[in-house]
Amino acid sequence: MKYLLALDQGTSSSRSIVFDEAGHIVAMAQREFRQIYPQPGWVEHDPEEIWTSQLATAREALAKAGLTARSISAIGITNQRETTVVWNRHTGKAIHNAIVWQDRRGEPLCAQLREHGHAQSIQRSTGLLVDAYFSATKLRWLLDHVSGAHIAAAQGDLAFGTIDSWLMYKLTGGHVHATDVSNASRTMLFDIRHNVWDRELLKLLHVPDSLLPVVHPSSHVYGETDPALFGAPIPIAGVAGDQQAALFGQACFKAGMAKNTYGTGCFMLMHSGSRFETSAHGLLTTAAAQPDAQPQYALEGSVFIGGAVVQWLRDGLQAIKASGDIQALAESVLDSGGVHFVPAFTGLGAPYWDANARGAILGLTRGTTVAHIARAAVESIAFQSTALLQAMCKDSGPVAELRVDGGACVNNLLMQYQADLLGVPVLRPQVTETTALGAAYLAGLATGVYSGLDQLSAQWQVDRRFEPQMSRERATDLMGGWERAVGQARG
Secondary structure (H helix, E strand, C coil): CCEEEEEEECCCEEEEEEEECCCCEEEEEEEECCCECCCCCCCEECHHHHHHHHHHHHHHHHHHHCCCHHHEEEEEEEECCCCEEEEECCCCCECCCEECCCCCCCHHHHHHHHHCCCHHHHHHHHCCCCCCCCHHHHHHHHHHHCCCHHHHHHCCCEEEEEHHHHHHHHHCCCCCCEEEHHHHCCCCCEECCCCEECHHHHHHCCCCHHHCCEEECCEEEEEECCHHHHCCCCEEEEEEEHHHHHHHHCCCCCCCCEEEEECCCEEEEEEEECCCCCCCCCCEEEECCCCCCCCCEEEEEEECCCCHHHHHHHHCCCCCCCHHHHHHHHHCCCCCCCCEEECCECEECCCCCECCCCCEEECCCCCCCHHHHHHHHHHHHHHHHHHHHHHHHHHHCCCCCEEEECHHHHCHHHHHHHHHHHCCCEEEECCCCHHHHHHHHHHHHHCCCCCCHHHHHHHCCEEEEECCCCCHHHHHHHHHHHHHHHHHHCC
């Protein structure tokens, strides 16, 4: 039996999972780390804490599995995307805390780029809308605000990377400064048509190219770990940003295949094949995880408040004691009784992109109970995800099914309602740790554990299939009601 180690570095915790070659979980370890909020709208992480927590979980997972480094065929890395680290090449120390993807301090620079008419050319090259979400303006802020950073960058003494690059640098003892196409595509500096750093954008943002990591396909032998870390060197052979890794772990390898991750928010990606297209319906074009040098693309949209609406019912409204209680409460009524819940607590994401929208509960009557509100809250996750997939289908054509993962996909009521609204089957896999699994698969492909994508497709197994049971007329009426509610939340 061959084994693969996936390092899953997330926004709130670092995890490591050992998989066997059949894609089954052998052992897992997880550690949370600090969230740093210097001022409103700013979010930071300590890069050293990310590194030490990730290393500790990797060692712990190996120990739990009863395996040594020599038993591991390869390591795959998947990571929170867009989060930005700059470090000194000579000391290996970060010059500042990592600036996290949620951080909004780059917005003034983004506003300038939009005002000066650069939005269209940036989208044409990177596939992205100009936003502080991405790495470019975070990097610019670090160079402008950390003492001596400008000079050190100009002299070639600094290295920039997303979290995958930082972990690879530390794992290899400073020998590898690299990233993969999927992470590079989230920097707002990378030309995803040609898989190269965009010289014009680097010039526009005054970013020296000496800062940049080398970019490889997602399935590629990047280097080996320092033997001192695990007792023997292990090849690092797979890297992908978390959402692209989940698309790969769901075996969505062909154009038209889509997955939705139901977490705090929802992230939907549809594979769009080898043709680059910008969205006409409020979506991002991003590089999918690439098994080889052939460019692969995906359309992406995000729902800001998915499962977080259940947390609000628990902590804000105190309607439930535990998140797991939501399904029983929502199922205690036949429907939402005409109530719509638009959870725009932080504005609305794709396909609406309205930062000024605010949460609203509409359609209340004297007969409304907390159960109706709970039902409307659960349904809001499905409504928002349906609006996303409908936008994707307008850009790329229809889908045959939607594959799902993430914490909220265990809610059978939600998954059935999702299938009903979409009018296509919703498939929940047996292994829902698809982000880590995708990283492991990429590493296994590069090191010969797997023969190719056909073998990985054959390993993907359904846990439960939710078939649509609602008429299309009824689903259309319900979506019409949702869009009217969204219109009111947008004011």
